[in-house]
Amino acid sequence: MYKIAVIGDRDSALGFKALGLETIFADTPEEAKAAIHRLAAEDCAVIYLTEQLAQEIPGDIDRYANAVRPAIILIPGKTGSLGIGIENVNKAVEKAVGSNILKNE
Protein backbone atom coordinates (compact mmCIF):
# COMPACT_ATOMS: atom_id res chain seq x y z
CA MET A 1 0.00 0.00 0.00
CA TYR A 2 1.37 3.33 -1.00
CA LYS A 3 0.47 6.86 -0.05
CA ILE A 4 -0.41 9.86 -2.15
CA ALA A 5 0.99 13.16 -0.96
CA VAL A 6 0.33 16.78 -1.76
CA ILE A 7 3.01 19.38 -1.17
CA GLY A 8 2.09 23.02 -1.38
CA ASP A 9 1.47 26.17 0.54
CA ARG A 10 -1.22 25.99 3.18
CA ASP A 11 -4.08 27.28 1.07
CA SER A 12 -3.29 25.11 -1.94
CA ALA A 13 -2.82 21.86 -0.09
CA LEU A 14 -5.31 22.06 2.74
CA GLY A 15 -8.29 21.05 0.63
CA PHE A 16 -6.71 17.73 -0.26
CA LYS A 17 -6.61 16.82 3.39
CA ALA A 18 -10.34 16.21 3.33
CA LEU A 19 -9.83 13.53 0.69
CA GLY A 20 -7.48 11.63 2.93
CA LEU A 21 -4.32 12.46 1.04
CA GLU A 22 -1.16 13.16 2.95
CA THR A 23 -0.71 16.92 2.92
CA ILE A 24 2.52 18.67 3.65
CA PHE A 25 2.62 22.40 3.96
CA ALA A 26 5.71 23.95 2.52
CA ASP A 27 6.11 27.67 2.15
CA THR A 28 9.70 27.69 0.98
CA PRO A 29 11.45 25.65 -1.73
CA GLU A 30 13.78 24.22 0.92
CA GLU A 31 10.88 22.79 2.87
CA ALA A 32 9.42 21.31 -0.31
CA LYS A 33 12.78 19.81 -1.23
CA ALA A 34 13.15 18.14 2.15
CA ALA A 35 9.58 16.86 1.99
CA ILE A 36 10.07 15.34 -1.47
CA HIS A 37 13.21 13.49 -0.47
CA ARG A 38 11.61 12.24 2.72
CA LEU A 39 8.48 11.05 0.91
CA ALA A 40 10.51 9.37 -1.81
CA ALA A 41 12.39 7.38 0.79
CA GLU A 42 9.11 6.45 2.47
CA ASP A 43 6.23 4.61 0.85
CA CYS A 44 4.88 7.37 -1.28
CA ALA A 45 4.02 6.62 -4.91
CA VAL A 46 2.56 9.89 -6.14
CA ILE A 47 3.52 13.37 -5.05
CA TYR A 48 1.48 16.31 -6.21
CA LEU A 49 3.53 19.45 -6.06
CA THR A 50 2.37 22.98 -6.77
CA GLU A 51 3.96 24.62 -9.76
CA GLN A 52 4.87 27.62 -7.65
CA LEU A 53 7.21 25.47 -5.57
CA ALA A 54 8.29 23.26 -8.46
CA GLN A 55 9.75 26.11 -10.46
CA GLU A 56 12.27 26.76 -7.67
CA ILE A 57 13.57 23.19 -7.42
CA PRO A 58 13.72 21.64 -10.89
CA GLY A 59 16.89 19.70 -10.12
CA ASP A 60 15.37 17.81 -7.22
CA ILE A 61 12.37 16.87 -9.33
CA ASP A 62 14.48 15.65 -12.22
CA ARG A 63 16.27 13.32 -9.87
CA TYR A 64 13.16 11.15 -9.67
CA ALA A 65 12.31 11.39 -13.37
CA ASN A 66 13.65 7.91 -14.14
CA ALA A 67 12.41 6.11 -11.07
CA VAL A 68 9.09 4.28 -11.08
CA ARG A 69 8.36 5.70 -7.65
CA PRO A 70 7.60 8.45 -6.80
CA ALA A 71 5.86 10.19 -9.66
CA ILE A 72 6.08 13.91 -9.07
CA ILE A 73 3.14 15.59 -10.73
CA LEU A 74 2.79 19.33 -10.92
CA ILE A 75 -0.55 20.90 -10.14
CA PRO A 76 -1.54 24.54 -10.21
CA GLY A 77 -1.37 26.27 -6.84
CA LYS A 78 -3.90 28.69 -5.46
CA THR A 79 -2.66 31.53 -7.65
CA GLY A 80 -3.41 29.58 -10.78
CA SER A 81 -1.48 27.64 -13.36
CA LEU A 82 1.96 28.80 -14.46
CA GLY A 83 1.95 26.49 -17.45
CA ILE A 84 4.96 24.54 -16.20
CA GLY A 85 3.06 21.27 -16.21
CA ILE A 86 2.02 21.63 -19.84
CA GLU A 87 5.50 22.86 -20.64
CA ASN A 88 6.98 19.67 -19.18
CA VAL A 89 4.72 17.52 -21.32
CA ASN A 90 5.79 19.47 -24.39
CA LYS A 91 9.40 19.08 -23.37
CA ALA A 92 8.95 15.32 -23.17
CA VAL A 93 7.52 15.33 -26.68
CA GLU A 94 10.43 17.38 -27.90
CA LYS A 95 12.88 15.03 -26.27
CA ALA A 96 11.28 11.97 -27.78
CA VAL A 97 10.39 13.17 -31.24
CA GLY A 98 12.98 15.89 -31.80
CA SER A 99 10.47 18.65 -32.32
CA ASN A 100 7.11 19.40 -30.83
CA ILE A 101 4.61 17.87 -33.19
CA LEU A 102 1.64 18.35 -30.87
CA LYS A 103 1.95 22.09 -30.61
CA ASN A 104 -0.95 22.83 -32.88
CA GLU A 105 -3.38 20.36 -31.40
Next chain:
Amino acid sequence: MARLNVNPTRMEQTRLKRRLATAKRGHKLLKDKRDELMRQFLEIVRHNLQLRKKVEGALSKAHRSFTIASAVMSPEMLEEALMYPKQSVALELSTKNIMSVNVPVYQFKMKSDDPAEIFPYGFATTSGELDDAVLALSQTLQDMLELAQSEKTAQMLAQEIEKTRRRVNALEYVMIPQLVETIKYIRMKLEENERGNTSRLMKVKDMMLEEQRQKNIRQDQEAYEAHCLNFEPKQ
Protein backbone atom coordinates in the same frame (compact mmCIF):
# COMPACT_ATOMS: atom_id res chain seq x y z
CA MET B 1 35.27 7.74 -42.07
CA ALA B 2 37.91 6.50 -39.78
CA ARG B 3 38.67 2.84 -39.90
CA LEU B 4 39.47 0.73 -36.91
CA ASN B 5 43.06 0.18 -35.99
CA VAL B 6 43.46 -3.52 -36.66
CA ASN B 7 45.95 -5.88 -38.31
CA PRO B 8 44.96 -6.62 -41.89
CA THR B 9 44.71 -10.36 -41.53
CA ARG B 10 42.14 -12.83 -42.72
CA MET B 11 41.27 -13.77 -39.17
CA GLU B 12 40.61 -10.17 -38.25
CA GLN B 13 38.44 -9.82 -41.32
CA THR B 14 36.31 -12.80 -40.35
CA ARG B 15 35.91 -11.40 -36.87
CA LEU B 16 34.86 -8.00 -38.17
CA LYS B 17 32.42 -9.52 -40.62
CA ARG B 18 30.75 -11.31 -37.76
CA ARG B 19 30.60 -8.09 -35.78
CA LEU B 20 29.10 -6.28 -38.73
CA ALA B 21 26.36 -8.87 -39.03
CA THR B 22 25.54 -8.47 -35.34
CA ALA B 23 25.58 -4.70 -35.58
CA LYS B 24 23.22 -4.73 -38.54
CA ARG B 25 20.82 -7.02 -36.75
CA GLY B 26 20.96 -4.92 -33.58
CA HIS B 27 20.36 -1.81 -35.62
CA LYS B 28 17.24 -3.25 -37.16
CA LEU B 29 15.88 -4.44 -33.83
CA LEU B 30 16.54 -1.13 -32.10
CA LYS B 31 14.93 0.73 -34.96
CA ASP B 32 11.81 -1.37 -34.58
CA LYS B 33 11.86 -0.77 -30.85
CA ARG B 34 12.15 2.95 -31.37
CA ASP B 35 9.23 3.02 -33.79
CA GLU B 36 6.97 1.07 -31.49
CA LEU B 37 7.95 3.19 -28.48
CA MET B 38 7.20 6.29 -30.47
CA ARG B 39 3.76 5.04 -31.42
CA GLN B 40 2.90 4.22 -27.82
CA PHE B 41 4.38 7.46 -26.58
CA LEU B 42 2.37 9.64 -28.91
CA GLU B 43 -0.82 7.88 -27.91
CA ILE B 44 -0.11 8.40 -24.23
CA VAL B 45 1.12 11.93 -24.53
CA ARG B 46 -1.96 13.06 -26.45
CA HIS B 47 -4.15 11.61 -23.74
CA ASN B 48 -1.89 13.18 -21.14
CA LEU B 49 -2.18 16.63 -22.62
CA GLN B 50 -5.97 16.53 -22.60
CA LEU B 51 -6.04 15.14 -19.09
CA ARG B 52 -3.70 17.81 -17.83
CA LYS B 53 -5.82 20.59 -19.24
CA LYS B 54 -8.88 19.06 -17.66
CA VAL B 55 -7.25 18.62 -14.26
CA GLU B 56 -5.73 22.07 -14.23
CA GLY B 57 -9.10 23.60 -15.06
CA ALA B 58 -10.85 21.64 -12.34
CA LEU B 59 -8.20 22.42 -9.75
CA SER B 60 -8.27 26.13 -10.52
CA LYS B 61 -11.99 26.06 -9.98
CA ALA B 62 -11.62 24.21 -6.70
CA HIS B 63 -8.97 26.66 -5.57
CA ARG B 64 -11.28 29.55 -6.32
CA SER B 65 -14.00 28.08 -4.12
CA PHE B 66 -11.41 27.37 -1.49
CA THR B 67 -10.11 30.91 -1.55
CA ILE B 68 -13.59 32.25 -1.03
CA ALA B 69 -14.14 29.78 1.80
CA SER B 70 -10.93 30.84 3.48
CA ALA B 71 -11.98 34.45 3.15
CA VAL B 72 -15.30 33.76 4.80
CA MET B 73 -13.96 31.53 7.53
CA SER B 74 -11.14 32.17 9.91
CA PRO B 75 -7.97 30.16 9.23
CA GLU B 76 -8.25 28.36 12.54
CA MET B 77 -11.77 27.21 11.83
CA LEU B 78 -10.84 26.13 8.35
CA GLU B 79 -7.97 24.11 9.65
CA GLU B 80 -10.09 22.61 12.37
CA ALA B 81 -12.77 21.60 9.89
CA LEU B 82 -10.30 19.71 7.72
CA MET B 83 -8.04 18.45 10.44
CA TYR B 84 -9.29 14.88 10.73
CA PRO B 85 -10.33 13.45 7.40
CA LYS B 86 -12.87 10.65 7.43
CA GLN B 87 -11.84 9.46 4.07
CA SER B 88 -8.50 7.93 3.25
CA VAL B 89 -6.98 6.70 0.04
CA ALA B 90 -4.76 3.70 -0.38
CA LEU B 91 -2.78 3.28 -3.54
CA GLU B 92 -1.83 0.00 -5.12
CA LEU B 93 1.21 0.23 -7.35
CA SER B 94 2.01 -2.30 -10.03
CA THR B 95 4.16 -2.00 -13.09
CA LYS B 96 3.48 -2.62 -16.71
CA ASN B 97 6.14 -3.44 -19.24
CA ILE B 98 6.04 -1.34 -22.39
CA MET B 99 8.91 -2.39 -24.68
CA SER B 100 11.05 -3.23 -21.65
CA VAL B 101 10.29 0.04 -19.89
CA ASN B 102 8.65 -0.53 -16.56
CA VAL B 103 5.91 2.03 -16.16
CA PRO B 104 3.69 2.37 -13.11
CA VAL B 105 0.02 1.45 -12.97
CA TYR B 106 -1.97 2.87 -10.09
CA GLN B 107 -5.08 1.51 -8.55
CA PHE B 108 -6.53 3.40 -5.68
CA LYS B 109 -9.08 2.45 -3.11
CA MET B 110 -11.11 4.82 -1.02
CA LYS B 111 -11.72 3.75 2.52
CA SER B 112 -15.42 4.24 2.11
CA ASP B 113 -17.53 4.60 -1.00
CA ASP B 114 -20.10 6.87 0.55
CA PRO B 115 -19.79 10.20 -1.32
CA ALA B 116 -20.90 12.13 1.78
CA GLU B 117 -17.85 10.84 3.62
CA ILE B 118 -15.61 13.38 1.98
CA PHE B 119 -16.87 16.10 4.29
CA PRO B 120 -15.08 15.57 7.58
CA TYR B 121 -16.83 18.45 9.32
CA GLY B 122 -20.21 19.55 10.50
CA PHE B 123 -22.02 21.93 8.21
CA ALA B 124 -23.04 24.34 10.96
CA THR B 125 -19.82 26.25 11.31
CA THR B 126 -18.45 26.06 7.80
CA SER B 127 -19.27 27.96 4.66
CA GLY B 128 -20.86 26.46 1.58
CA GLU B 129 -17.89 27.35 -0.57
CA LEU B 130 -15.78 24.92 1.39
CA ASP B 131 -18.21 22.16 0.46
CA ASP B 132 -17.90 23.16 -3.18
CA ALA B 133 -14.12 23.12 -2.99
CA VAL B 134 -13.90 19.73 -1.32
CA LEU B 135 -16.46 18.24 -3.66
CA ALA B 136 -14.64 19.57 -6.71
CA LEU B 137 -11.35 18.18 -5.42
CA SER B 138 -12.81 14.77 -4.77
CA GLN B 139 -14.29 14.66 -8.24
CA THR B 140 -10.92 15.49 -9.73
CA LEU B 141 -9.04 12.88 -7.76
CA GLN B 142 -9.68 10.08 -10.24
CA ASP B 143 -8.44 12.23 -13.11
CA MET B 144 -5.46 13.35 -11.08
CA LEU B 145 -4.38 9.79 -10.52
CA GLU B 146 -4.83 8.97 -14.14
CA LEU B 147 -2.78 12.04 -14.95
CA ALA B 148 -0.04 10.90 -12.60
CA GLN B 149 0.07 7.55 -14.32
CA SER B 150 0.11 8.82 -17.87
CA GLU B 151 2.51 11.65 -17.13
CA LYS B 152 5.01 9.38 -15.45
CA THR B 153 4.66 6.89 -18.30
CA ALA B 154 5.20 9.63 -20.87
CA GLN B 155 8.28 10.84 -19.02
CA MET B 156 9.82 7.41 -18.84
CA LEU B 157 9.01 6.58 -22.44
CA ALA B 158 10.51 9.86 -23.62
CA GLN B 159 13.70 9.02 -21.79
CA GLU B 160 13.80 5.55 -23.31
CA ILE B 161 13.06 6.82 -26.81
CA GLU B 162 15.92 9.27 -26.57
CA LYS B 163 18.26 6.53 -25.42
CA THR B 164 17.16 4.17 -28.16
CA ARG B 165 17.47 6.85 -30.80
CA ARG B 166 21.01 7.55 -29.75
CA ARG B 167 21.86 3.90 -30.00
CA VAL B 168 20.26 3.57 -33.42
CA ASN B 169 22.17 6.57 -34.68
CA ALA B 170 25.43 5.39 -33.18
CA LEU B 171 25.05 2.07 -34.95
CA GLU B 172 23.87 3.55 -38.21
CA TYR B 173 26.32 6.40 -38.58
CA VAL B 174 29.40 5.30 -36.65
CA MET B 175 29.62 1.62 -35.93
CA ILE B 176 28.41 0.12 -39.21
CA PRO B 177 30.28 2.48 -41.59
CA GLN B 178 33.42 1.95 -39.54
CA LEU B 179 33.15 -1.80 -39.79
CA VAL B 180 32.38 -1.69 -43.51
CA GLU B 181 35.34 0.59 -44.08
CA THR B 182 37.69 -1.60 -42.08
CA ILE B 183 36.58 -4.77 -43.80
CA LYS B 184 37.11 -3.13 -47.17
CA TYR B 185 40.54 -1.98 -46.06
CA ILE B 186 41.52 -5.47 -45.01
CA ARG B 187 40.24 -6.96 -48.24
CA MET B 188 42.23 -4.45 -50.30
CA LYS B 189 45.31 -5.09 -48.27
CA LEU B 190 44.98 -8.86 -48.66
CA GLU B 191 44.42 -8.55 -52.39
CA GLU B 192 47.42 -6.28 -52.68
CA ASN B 193 49.52 -8.83 -50.81
CA GLU B 194 48.26 -11.52 -53.14
CA ARG B 195 49.22 -9.52 -56.19
CA GLY B 196 52.59 -8.72 -54.68
CA ASN B 197 53.16 -12.38 -54.05
CA THR B 198 52.23 -13.37 -57.59
CA SER B 199 54.51 -10.85 -59.21
CA ARG B 200 57.35 -11.88 -56.92
CA LEU B 201 56.87 -15.50 -57.89
CA MET B 202 56.90 -14.54 -61.55
CA LYS B 203 60.06 -12.59 -61.03
CA VAL B 204 61.71 -15.49 -59.20
CA LYS B 205 60.64 -17.84 -61.95
CA ASP B 206 62.20 -15.54 -64.55
CA MET B 207 65.37 -15.41 -62.57
CA MET B 208 65.50 -19.19 -62.26
CA LEU B 209 64.88 -19.64 -65.96
CA GLU B 210 67.62 -17.18 -66.78
CA GLU B 211 69.98 -18.97 -64.48
CA GLN B 212 69.15 -22.31 -66.07
CA ARG B 213 69.69 -20.85 -69.52
CA GLN B 214 73.06 -19.46 -68.53
CA LYS B 215 73.97 -22.83 -67.13
CA ASN B 216 72.93 -24.58 -70.32
CA ILE B 217 74.91 -22.15 -72.41
CA ARG B 218 77.92 -22.68 -70.24
CA GLN B 219 77.57 -26.44 -70.45
CA ASP B 220 77.18 -26.27 -74.20
CA GLN B 221 80.25 -24.14 -74.40
CA GLU B 222 82.24 -26.54 -72.30
CA ALA B 223 81.08 -29.52 -74.31
CA TYR B 224 81.97 -27.80 -77.49
CA GLU B 225 85.39 -26.87 -76.22
CA ALA B 226 86.02 -30.44 -75.07
CA HIS B 227 84.97 -31.72 -78.43
CA CYS B 228 87.25 -29.33 -80.20
CA LEU B 229 90.17 -30.42 -78.07
CA ASN B 230 89.56 -34.10 -78.82
CA PHE B 231 89.35 -33.59 -82.53
CA GLU B 232 92.23 -31.27 -82.82
CA PRO B 233 94.10 -32.23 -86.01
CA LYS B 234 97.35 -34.04 -85.21
CA GLN B 235 100.43 -32.57 -86.57
